[in-house]
Amino acid sequence: MQYYAMKTNDIRTNLATEQYLMNSDKITLPFMLFYIENPCIIVGRNQNTMEEINDEYCRNHNITVTRRLSGGGAMYQDLGNLCFSFIVPANDQRFGDFKDLVKPIVDALHEMGATQAEVTGRNDIVIEGKKFSGNAMYTRNGRTFSHGTLMFDVNTDAVADALKVPKDKIESKGIKSVRARVTNIKKYLKPEYQNLNTFEFRDELIKKIWNVDTIEEAQKFEYHLTKSDEEEIKKIQDKTYNNWDWVYGQSPKFTVQKRKHFTGGTIDARFDVEDGHVKNVKIYGDFFGIKNVEDVEKALIGKEYNADVLKETLENINLNNYFHGIPAEDIINLIALQH
Structure with a gap:
């Protein structure tokens, strides 16, 4: 042998x-x-x-x-x-x-x-x-x-x-x-x-x-x-x-829910992921913002479900316009990273 x-x-x-x-x-x-x-x-x-x-x-x-x-x-x-x-x-x-x-x-x-x-x-x-x-x-x-x-x-x-x-x-x-x-x-x-x-x-x-x-x-x-x-x-x-x-x-289709309460409100983000990419995303919560959170959702759709890619995408958005009073770093940690 x-x-x-x-x-x-x-x-x-x-x-x-x-x-x-x-x-x-x-x-x-x-x-x-x-x-x-x-x-x-x-x-x-x-x-x-x-x-x-x-x-x-x-x-x-x-x-x-x-x-x-x-x-x-x-x-x-x-x-x-x-x-x-x-x-x-x-x-x-x-x-x-x-x-x-x-x-x-x-x-x-x-x-x-x-x-x-x-x-x-x-x-x-x-x-x-x-x-x-x-x-x-x-x-x-x-x-x-x-x-x-x-x-x-x-x-x-x-x-x-x-x-x-x-x-x-x-x-x-x-x-x-x-x-x-x-x-x-x-x-x-x-x-x-x-x-x-x-x-x-x-x-x-x-x-x-x-x-x-x-x-x-x-x-x-x-x-x-x-x-x-x-x-x-x-x-x-x-x-x-x-x-x-x-x-x-190659991962099977899956869904992810990420939810956390902050002083400035609760964020509840839900993803549908297929072929490793974000197919749908919906962000719920009682937060306030001067702009519609749909802009954030649209920016994430089609991206690789990858912490670095999601983080980079969110860093290019003025998140304070959508989640007033919640630090951008906390939002990115919740949505882009795993905990």
């Missing part, structure tokens, strides 16, 4: 790489990939991105947000998380059967001391009832691709904050994530593995799966990208994973 250990920590590059390799005739199946990411959130193909993330927290903490090709729920990853993927012939894999596919990972974890780790439910690996791995699967062109996470030493506080949906009332038909109790696997391993970093943990797993004593021995099974491979991967990354329309515009 061949494998490839990603050389970057950018989720967008790594997702493009796995997509490219899945469709490449240069690799021999079965094939594995390993990658470690800078802080990021990956939402499932059928999810409403804005419904899954704390957008303001993600922007303030430089957390990359992107969408993957497979279904399932949103996942937070950072440098304490190890991702693994399998590419196998579709005829050899029953769709949705994760237990057999992830067996090499579970066996390696058992060998490293986490003997209670087990596959349970639809697609999770748990220990003592706590989840440390989620998996997703999709099939294309006769190949099945399954990718999973391994929480080794993840910042669990960031998991909660980045995936904490703000209080805005959002309603959509997107597939929502089910939050579960999570844990890191590191503390369940034998003492000799307790001081590893995530990259060293990856190498230990590789050694166990390929049954070798050193990572140098395992590297004879590693695939090496060519210049041509890298050029094609860059095209996929730009077209898909760097693309706002793919990450946000």
